[in-house]
Amino acid sequence: MDTNLPVSAHPRVVIIGCGFAGLRLAKELRHAPVQVVVIDRNNYHNFQPLLYQVATGALEADSIAYPIRKIFAGQKNFFYRMADVQRVAPERNVVHTSVGDIRYDYLVIATGSLTNFFGIESIEKNAMQIKSIPNALNLRSFIFQNFEKALLTENPEEKQALLNIVVVGGGPTGVEISGSLAEMRRHVLPKDYPELDLKQMQVILVEAGPAVLGPMSAKSQQESKRYLEELGVIVRLNTSIKRFENCRAYYSDTEYIPTENLIWAAGVNGAEVPGLPPEVVARNKRISVNRWNQVEGFQNVFAIGDVANMVTEEMPRGMPMLAPVAQQQAELLADNLQRIMRNEAPKNFEYVNKGVMAIVSRNKAVVDLPKDVHFSGILGWFTWLFVHLMTLVGFRNKVVAFVDWAFSYFSSDQALRLIIRPFSRRDVKDDQGKKKAEHQNSTPEYNPAPPAIQTPVAR
Ligand SMILES: Cc1cc2nc3c(=O)[nH]c(=O)nc-3n(C[C@H](O)[C@H](O)[C@H](O)COP(=O)(O)OP(=O)(O)OC[C@H]3O[C@@H](n4cnc5c(N)ncnc54)[C@H](O)[C@@H]3O)c2cc1C
Incomplete structure (x- = not known):
């Protein structure tokens, strides 16, 4: 168990996925009294909005990816394991990965999305x-x-x-x-x-x-x-x-x-992780969360970014699957996790839309x-x-x-x-x-x- 992670006096926050959401959350927790463990199957963060430029030969792949260990060099409470998460066991506070099981005190699922082929x-x-x-x-x-x-x-x-x-x-x-x-x-x-x-x-x-x-x-x-x-x-x-x-x-x-x-x-679907009860997984395979990104029915399991299905009055179909949503949810969750640890009430998420854009040529x-x-x-x-x-x-x-x-x-x-x-x-x-x-x-x-x-x- 624990894939050689050091024992810590602080609670362990395990983050699955180092995309826009997971990366921002791990950074925001740099001074928090927690041990941060990030698991991602790739050892790099991928800047998806520029993927099409790699596909058409305008940019090198290396310029839209960045090694996870390098991003967090110097962050003392940060640990990374390159692994595929196969299943979560929330009843035992454990994540089953391709390199072994990892225990958590708080779990954050930030696994993004997968292409939706609509069953064709x-x-x-x-x-x-x-x-x-x-x-x-x-x-x-x-x-x-x-x-x-x-x-x-x-x-x-x-x-x-x-x-x-x-x-x-x-x-x-x-x-x-x-x-x-x-x-x-x-x-x-x-x-x-x-x-x-x-x-x-x-x-x-x-x-x-x-x-x-x-x-x-x-x-x-x-x-x-x-x-x-x-x-x-x-x-x-x-x-x-x-x-x-x-x-x-x-x-x-x-x-x-x-x-x-x-x-x-x-189109895309949420990249849900097996192990959660089916009632928390919405039709688009996103995980249903409340306004604190807490997964319905769990005290210590959260989902942020594309995989999180946060439905509000203004967004009845869930928050848009965009990088700023992922980053803003991560920022608030970093604060809310520390509030929860101090027995204070968490704050509700409000999306601040700073604009959307698309390039043609x-x-x-x-x-x-x-x-x-x-x-x-x-x-x-x-x-x-x-x-x-x-x-x-x-x-x-x-x-x-x-x-x-x-x-x-x-x-x-x-x-x-x-x-x-x-x-x-x-x-x-x-x-x-x-x-x-x-x-x-x-x-x-x-x-x-x-x-x-x-x-x-x-x-
Ligand atoms: C081609 C393209 C263009 C886009 N353009 C824009 C744009 O212009 N503007 C914009 O705002 N948004 C854009 N988006 C959407 C944006 O990229 C996403 O909203 C954003 O990446 C969501 O962040 P995330 O952290 O939730 O997920 P992601 O960034 O997808 O990160 C998920 C991470 O989880 C890891 N992971 C997943 N499952 C597992 C597992 N089981 N085990 C281990 N690791 C796992 C993945 O390796 C990945 O690193 C675009 C997306 C695509 C695909």
């Missing part, structure tokens, strides 16, 4: 997702591998499928990656692939709802759609991809878009601030760059990202397009990093059978 098996098997650094690197390699393959094939439908990129989900991730791919088509690919007719390559953003950037203002929705279309992205609203097999993304029983490259950014971003303040274009773009640069963890990462962005801006180039992780769908792993057995034979072979109806995709 063909999409889960064959689509690419963008939730982790390995996902982003796989995506980058896969797309460039397919351009190499497109050079070799004589079959027009196969070539079209290799070149087409379908992005499903018109939220910020879908918009950002579509814009970035369209820019790559305009500025980067013609230099690298002069033999390919890139007019054939289509970037298609498919959204089930009536607008992109659903939760943002109407102005942001309209402007981002216009920006995307100016870049040549085909935006298909009110359309759902129902299955993806044999290099065809079907949006009805017979109609499809030919593509090898389907990026699924259509260079000089084009949309920003919504509280009190209906909206701006876009180059001012929005500078704001987006500044906020993301400032929130990156680590000075080195800020400098490297700044240099990479400045280089891309002045050269219209994205330098990082090496296929260093040759990728096949046989390598697909789930979000827990485990190989999925069912993927072993799932590489979709291109099926040259004549299509029933081919989607009319205009440019």
